[in-house]
Amino acid sequence: MDTPPVISTVNLVKIYQDGGVPVPAVRGVDLRVEPGEFVAIMGPSGSGKSTLVHMLGGLDVRTSGEIWLDGDRADTLGESAWALLRRRKIGFVFQFFNLVANMTVADNVELPALLAGASPREARERREQLLGALGLADRAGAAPAQLAGGEQQRVALARALANRPRLLLADEPTGNLDSRNTRDVLKLLGQVHRDGQTIVLVTHDARVAGLADRVVSLLDGQIVDDGALPVSRRRPRGGVGDVVELRG
Amino acid sequence: MRPFLLALLAKEPAHGYELKQALEQTFGSAYPSPNIGQIYVTLGRLEKDGLVRAVDVEQSNRPNKKVYYLTAAGREALDDWVDEPTEGPRVRDEFFMKLVLAPMTGIADRMALINRQRRHYLALMRDLNELAERTDPDNQVALLLIEGAMLHLQADLDWLERCQEDLS
Ligand SMILES: Nc1ncnc2c1ncn2[C@@H]1O[C@H](COP(=O)(O)OP(=O)(O)OP(=O)(O)O)[C@@H](O)[C@H]1O
Ligand SMILES: [Mg+2]
Numbered sequence: 001m002d003t004p005p006v007i008s009t010v011n012l013v014k015i016y017q018d019g020g021v022p023v024p025a026v027r028g029v030d031l032r033v034e035p036g037e038f039v040a041i042m043g044p045s046g047s048g049k050s051t052l053v054h055m056l057g058g059l060d061v062r063t064s065g066e067i068w069l070d071g072d073r074a075d076t077l078g079e080s081a082w083a084l085l086r087r088r089k090i091g092f093v094f095q096f097f098n099l100v101a102n103m104t105v106a107d108n109v110e111l112p113a114l115l116a117g118a119s120p121r122e123a124r125e126r127r128e129q130l131l132g133a134l135g136l137a138d139r140a141g142a143a144p145a146q147l148a149g150g151e152q153q154r155v156a157l158a159r160a161l162a163n164r165p166r167l168l169l170a171d172e173p174t175g176n177l178d179s180r181n182t183r184d185v186l187k188l189l190g191q192v193h194r195d196g197q198t199i200v201l202v203t204h205d206a207r208v209a210g211l212a213d214r215v216v217s218l219l220d221g222q223i224v225d226d227g228a229l230p231v232s233r234r235r236p237r238g239g240v241g242d243v244v245e246l247r248g
Numbered sequence: 249m250r251p252f253l254l255a256l257l258a259k260e261p262a263h264g265y266e267l268k269q270a271l272e273q274t275f276g277s278a279y280p281s282p283n284i285g286q287i288y289v290t291l292g293r294l295e296k297d298g299l300v301r302a303v304d305v306e307q308s309n310r311p312n313k314k315v316y317y318l319t320a321a322g323r324e325a326l327d328d329w330v331d332e333p334t335e336g337p338r339v340r341d342e343f344f345m346k347l348v349l350a351p352m353t354g355i356a357d358r359m360a361l362i363n364r365q366r367r368h369y370l371a372l373m374r375d376l377n378e379l380a381e382r383t384d385p386d387n388q389v390a391l392l393l394i395e396g397a398m399l400h401l402q403a404d405l406d407w408l409e410r411c412q413e414d415l416s
Binding site for chain 1: 359366367368370371372373374376377380381395406409410416
């Protein structure tokens with residue numbers, strides 16, 4: 001039997017009510033993500049990117065339509081069933097971090113793995129590896145409030161990956177990073193993706209989107225483009241140098 | 249390539265192959281490696297214009313090689329090149345011309361053009377990501393060149409997004 005897609009949505013719709021005025025944020029999205037795929041979601045501000053990934057993670061309730069995760073219907077689940085599902089198979093990076101304020105960085109990252117039943121030793125090793133890869137090894141004992149925005153953001157990514165989740169959902173995970181820190185995040189994302197991690201990631205950052213297998217563009221809550229990145233014509237020559245020349 | 253060769257020769261006289269190597273070492277894979285033929289053609293033109301001069305150096309068991317050095321006129325041309333303001337990124341863009349003109353003639357749909365261009369830019373970005381990964385971390389010049397190209401691409405993508413919003 002074929003493995004079902006990690007994500008499949010059918011005519012997914014979200015309409016917010018803003019003081020009695022309906023605000024359609026997502027308007028009929030059909031999205032399929034296969035195991036191991038890395039999908040970047042792009043689009044202008046307000047096009048519904050966050051709303052879409054929040055629904056995929058059960059953090060926002062859909063107005064209509066269906067969400068299937070790993071072949072199981074998910075949009076009909078209640079809050080506690082969603083919480084369980086997230087703990088079991090979804091790592092989520094929010095646009096605005098959401099770290100637990102009164103826990104250290106190390107505990108923030110280890111918590112999801114511990115909740116999912118990892119041994120303290122496993123959780124610690126994974127945490128050390130992730131914080132190291134993101135250049136945060138020496139911040140392990142700090143509280144989130146003591147960190148710069150870009151550091152908190154990297155901690156949030158480490159936390160989301162701690163569990164080796166079936167699905168990583170990330171909303172602008174490099175929105176607050178300078179270029180060196182972005183490079184660390186790119187490296188880590190590239191690495192976990194090569195190891196088979198399925199990723200759905202909202203981003204304005206073309207460097208991040210350039211890592212994806214496929215880009216989905218949203219406009220006014222609808223998908224206006226969905227497709228693989230083409231293999232560039234210049235590639236076979238090995239030297240990508242002419243890419244730079246092209247910019248001249 | 250003319251000013252690059254002049255700049256390298258301002259540092260020290262060199263023969264064609266040394267110039268090729270110096271270009272490669274300086275820019276790494278971030279700059280297209282010129283073939284030796286192009287370099288000799290360019291040197292020939294510079295010589296004709298009086299900006300460089302060549303002397304034959306005898307070699308014991310090989311044919312003579314030509315070593316090039318900068319003339320006073322060459323030095324002046326180099327100074328002019330360095331001093332003059334440099335053109336910024338293009339203001340008129342061929343893609344923009346397509347975007348404006350194609351729909352008028354019914355050849356193409358704007359959204360389709362924008363979507364295809366976005367994928368193209370992102371594929372270039374992927375190549376640059378891979379190039380950055382393959383580049384020697386100590387080669388600052390090459391990495392800065394790549395980063396500059398990435399920032400330009402980012403601007404192009406942001407602008408495409410604007411086009412898509414405003415023209416839809
Ligand atoms: N809780 C809410 N109540 C009412 N309207 C909302 C709510 N959340 C989002 N919206 C509206 O839904 C639309 C989509 O918002 P969303 O946050 O998904 O956009 P986005 O693509 O993530 O934008 P950005 O790039 O700025 O993060 C916007 O018009 C927004 O104002
Ligand atoms: Mg958002």
